[in-house]
Amino acid sequence: MFIQLWDLLIAFARASNFGFGGGPAVIPLIKIEAVERYQWMTDAQFADALAVVNVLPGPIATKLAGYIGYQIAGWSGSLSALIGTILPTVIAVIFLTAFLIKYSDSPILKGMLKGVRPVIVILIAQTAFDMGKDSFPNLTTWGIALVALVTLNWFKLHPALLIVISMAFGFLVFR
Amino acid sequence: MFKKLWDVFIAFVRASNLGFGGGPAVVPLIKAEAVDRYHWMDEQEFADALAISNALPGPIATKMASHIGYKQAGWPGVVVALIGTVVPTLIIVILLSNIIMKYSDSPELKAMLKAVRPVVVVLIAQTAFEMGRKSFSALSSWGIAAVTAALIYFTSIHPVFFIASAMLFGWIVYGRRKKTEIVDKNL
Numbered sequence: 023m024f025i026q027l028w029d030l031l032i033a034f035a036r037a038s039n040f041g042f043g044g045g046p047a048v049i050p051l052i053k054i055e056a057v058e059r060y061q062w063m064t065d066a067q068f069a070d071a072l073a074v075v076n077v078l079p080g081p082i083a084t085k086l087a088g089y090i091g092y093q094i095a096g097w098s099g100s101l102s103a104l105i106g107t108i109l110p111t112v113i114a115v116i117f118l119t120a121f122l123i124k125y126s127d128s129p130i131l132k133g134m135l136k137g138v139r140p141v142i143v144i145l146i147a148q149t150a151f152d153m154g155k156d157s158f159p160n161l162t163t164w165g166i167a168l169v170a171l172v173t174l175n176w177f178k179l180h181p182a183l184l185i186v187i188s189m190a191f192g193f194l195v196f197r
Numbered sequence: 198m199f200k201k202l203w204d205v206f207i208a209f210v211r212a213s214n215l216g217f218g219g220g221p222a223v224v225p226l227i228k229a230e231a232v233d234r235y236h237w238m239d240e241q242e243f244a245d246a247l248a249i250s251n252a253l254p255g256p257i258a259t260k261m262a263s264h265i266g267y268k269q270a271g272w273p274g275v276v277v278a279l280i281g282t283v284v285p286t287l288i289i290v291i292l293l294s295n296i297i298m299k300y301s302d303s304p305e306l307k308a309m310l311k312a313v314r315p316v317v318v319v320l321i322a323q324t325a326f327e328m329g330r331k332s333f334s335a336l337s338s339w340g341i342a343a344v345t346a347a348l349i350y351f352t353s354i355h356p357v358f359f360i361a362s363a364m365l366f367g368w369i370v371y372g373r374r375k376k377t378e379i380v381d382k383n384l
Contacts, residue, residue, distance in 0.1 A: 042357050044220045044257035073301045074294050077310070080286040081258040082219040088287040089294065100291065104283065111255035112263045116275065118249045119264050130372040137367020139244045139332035140342035141359045145251060147325035148349055149221045150318050157314035167315040174323060181229045181320050182215045185313055192312025197304055 026095045027102040029060060034087045034106030041083075048083040048107075052090070062094050083107055162195065201270050202277050204235060209262050209281030217310065218317050220257035223282075225320035227261050228327075237269055240331035247328075252360050258282055337370065 033055035041048035049072070056062045063071070071093075075085040084107055091103030125131045158164055166188055173179040208230035216223030224247070231237045238246070250260035259282055266278030290297070300306055333339055345359050 038255045040254060042254045042355065044251075044255075046219060046221075047254075048256065070298055074297045075290060076219075077297055077301050077306060078286050078289060079215055079217045079222075080213040080219075081223060081256045081282065083256040084259060084283045085286055085290050088283070089290045092291045100287070104287075107256065108259045108279065108283070111253050111260055112275065112279065114253050115249060115260045115263045116267050116272075118253075119267050122245065122249070123268070130368055133370070133372025134364040134367040135241075135245050135248065136332075136334065136338070136371045137341065137365075138248045138360055138363040139241065139328070140338045141345045141356075141363040142244050142247045142251060143325050143329040143332060144342050144345040144349065145356055145359075146224065146247070146321060146328065148346075150322035150325060153218065153221070153314070153321065154318045157318050159311070163311070163315045166312060167319050170316045170319040171323070174319065181226055182211060184316055184320075185215050185217065188312045188316045189309040192309040193305055196308035196311050 023095065027098060030091050030094060030099050030102040031106040033060060034091075034103045035110055036106075038083060038087075038107040039110050044083075046082070049086065052083070052086055056090055062090065166191070198270070202273055205266050205269050205274050206277040206281045208235060209266075209278045210285060213258060213262075213282040214285050216258070216317075217313050221321060222317045223258040224261070225317075225324040227258070227265070228324055231265050237265065240328050244328045244332050248360065252357065341366065 034052070037051035037055050038048050041051050053068055057065055057068050071086060071089055075082055075089060078085060084104060087103040087107040088100045091099035091101070093099075095102070122131070158167070170184055170188070173184060174181065209227070212226035212230050213223055216226050228243055232240060232243050246261055246264045249264055250257050253260060259279060262278035262282045263275050266274035266276070268274075270277075329342070333342065341363055345363070348354055348359065349356075
């Protein structure tokens with residue numbers, strides 16, 4: 023039992039902390055650990071797990087970790103896999119955040135942040151572009167995007183509301 | 198203090214549990230809570246939070262939650278932000294996985310996800326636009342953006358390299374000037 027929890031912790035710590043670029047970069051690494059290295063599940067079972075977590079909102083990697091951990095060793099397995107996934111980077115983030123707060127008046131740090139901000143803007147724009155590639159299969163989806171843009175900017179509609187409304191619309195129209 | 202922790206918790210529950218499409222889809226919703234609703238930070242600080250998160254490996258949403266939670270309420274803030282981000286959907290995944298698996302191919306679910314995707318794209322593009330408006334404070338910012346975009350398009354260099362080299366560039370070019378000269382004028 024303990025060895026299983028330890029394996030889960032290590033497997034997910036390894037997968038998550040070598041994947042740069044958020045959840046999507048982590049998924050193939052989780053597959054290597056769960057399917058190939060520890061053989062906790064087959065390829066098909068991994069595909070099913072991925073299908074389930076993709077349907078639900080929120081970050082992918084933590085859902086996958088919690089789900090696989092639960093399948094292997096119940097709730098404690100779920101917790102073990104989650105800790106492996108988030109704890110190392112959480113500690114690193116807090117370390118950097120504390121550093122950022124402490125030296126927020128330093129001209130060097132200000133300069134570094136000023137230099138990196140445009141890169142972050144481009145990376146986010148790139149995400150939108152990549153997701154956009156297969157999000158507009160027909161004219162109606164362009165219409166949805168246009169309405170979203172207008173209501174967001176002129177009517178200041180909360181994004182969460184927009185998401186709920188669009189899903190209801192899809193349920194009624196695209197079915 | 199309790200009020201603050203509750204706000205942090207609820208903000209991340211809302212952001213994470215309406216973001217369809219993984220971590221990146223959650224980013225605009227985190228911005229809606231942290232910048233627009235609770236005014237915990239401005240656009241530039243949000244961009245800095247994203248810079249820290251992108252410079253490290255692992256899922257984005259939990260790193261953003263840790264950073265914002267810590268700034269607002271220290272370690273307890275980190276814990277509640279992470280619980281809000283991770284726990285609700287995880288419980289649904291574990292308890293309802295059999296049902297979800299049965300319906301993950303259903304036309305109703307597919308129709309809903311098909312309609313939400315353009316909205317997610319607009320939200321993410323809007324986030325990039327708003328951050329850009331506030332953070333392109335100098336002509337050289339546009340230069341950095343253009344070079345980054347070109348390199349992403351034409352090469353397959355890893356994003357971490359862009360982050361590291363832009364920081365180095367910022368240190369050398371902006372970092373050495375006197376403090377008064379680099380105070381951002383927000384445009």
